[in-house]
Amino acid sequence: MFDTVDEAGLVDRIAALERAKCAAAAEQAVLTARLDTARREREAAAGVPAAKRGKGLASEIALARHDSPNRGGRHLGFARALVNEMPHTLAALRAGLLSEWRATVIVRESACLSVEDRRVLDARMCAHQASLEGKGDKRIEADAKAIAYELDPHAVLDRAVRAETERTVWVRPAPDAMTYVTALLPMPQGVAVYAALRREADTCGDGRPRGQVMADTLVERVTGRPAEVPVPVAVDLVISDETLLGGDQAPARVPGYGPIPAAVACHLVNRAADDDRSQATLRRLYRHPDSGALIAMESRARAFPKGLARFIAVRDDTCRTPYCDAPIRHTDHAVDHAAGGPTTALNGRGNCAACNYDKQAPGWHVSTHHDPDGTHHSDVITPTGARHHSTAPPLPGRPTHRRSIVEVAFADHLAWRNAA
Incomplete structure (x- = not known):
């Protein structure tokens, strides 16, 4: 027979922890808004133009929360609205009657309103906290939408029209x-x-x-083709020579997607080679047998040549800013070229556009280094001195103690260069 007292205590503890999570979310919002105000005041005193104040702050918040820069921007906007314009929603979140997501929904649905109307919606939704009991996500969203439309139907319709441009x-x-x-x-x-x-x-x-x-x-x-016919596109396949040629079962990796089983990878290679209906190509790259790192390349040009940029994109897979999973859009110099940073695989990082621009804000510092086995590391230091680290993803696989095909070729290339 189950001990119902213990079960009831467990349920109570779960509920208490949920309330604590909501209270912590409210405190994070308050601290985020305070940081935003402090940063802007300091930069204003330092003579930073108004348009540039707070640049990079969203990414700094995202790093502190182990989140992507995109979500960092949402956290910052949420905190500004909640703390400065929506005190009742903030109070309900602090009391545990709203989850962070449901508070976010209320803020989001009121974003098109004026400050005055937003405060009206805030009071009608959350001033009487008992009215929030039992409401799920859809009910909260529907109530907020209805009040927003009642307060300013033109603003709601204008937002709907603008939303079409975001398809x-x-x-x-x-x-x-x-x-x-x-x-x-x-x-x-x-x-x-x-x-x-x-x-x-x-x-x-x-x-x-x-x-x-x-x-x-x-x-x-x-x-425009039958579903069973391969599509004529190029697919980058990062694969070990042991998997491709030796029957090893170590997975391969498709950049932007992630690991795939060895059998699937070999099937892709064979299918591209054997199927005359397909113009698909596979760029096969090989990992270091011990570390999984790809071999380095370098250039004397200021901009990364197409081949080197492609190499860095395959090596890094997604944006190298910690916790950012966005696709790579820019090949960035960790140490700026203007400051003497070379155009090399070591100094190169794959970044999304937002992270590359945020890195240009005052107080941000980025550095890179290689391990002896070729593993590429990147460190980011934010304006507050917080340090965050990322490592380029290796090709999954078992370490070996013999040199791969590419490692031998690269060693020969280095010997040739040193002799020259």
Whole structure:
């Protein structure tokens, strides 16, 4: 027989910890807003132009929270609104009656309103905290939207029109060598796309599950090719020679996606080579057998040549700022070229655009170094002196004690250069 007293105590402890999490989120918001004010006041006193005050602060907050720079910007905007304009929502969060996400939803839905209207929405939503009991995410969102539309329907409609300009498509890894392809579309277009795929699934009748029919139809209509035919694109495949040639089972890596099983990687290589219907190409790169690091390259040019930039992008996989998983958009000099930083793989870092621009703010310092085994490291120091570290991802695999094909070739290349 279960001890119901102990179970009740466990439930109470879980509830208490949830309230503590909400209170901690409120305290983080207060401290973030205070840091924002202090930084801007200090920079104003130092004569920094108003447009440049607070540059890089969102990324600094993201690093402190072990989060991506994109979310750092959201945390900063959330804190400003919550602390400066929405005291009732802040109080409800501190009391544990709102989670951080539900408070974020209220702030987000009020973002298009004037400060005065936002304060009205804040009071109507959260001044009476008992009214928040039992409301889930969708109910909170619906109530906030309804009040925002009642207060300023034109602002809500204007935001909806502007939102159409943010339509986009992105991809992210899924388990088992699959991917999620997500499209952000205006509501009529999104509904029309989904309805068309459902119609095709309803009328197909070839025995495939409807989900597979919808997925295959999407691929066929976007690429113009049958779903089973390879698409003519180049895929970077980082693979060890032991896996490709020796039957080893160490995984390979596709930059921007992540590790894939050895059997899948070899299948991709063979499929690209054997299938005459496909113009797909695979760039095969080889890891150091001990560390998994890729071999270095260098250039005397100020801008990174295309081959070296591609090498750095494959080595780093995603933005090298800690906790940022954004795709690489810029190949950046860790030590600026103007300050004598060389255009080399060692001094090069793959960055997203936002992180590259944030690095230019006063007080930020970036450095890089190699281990003896070739592993590439990068350190970021923020204006407050906090240090954060990242390491380029190695190709997953088991260490060996023999030199890889590329390691031998690189050693010969170094010997030739030294002799020259």
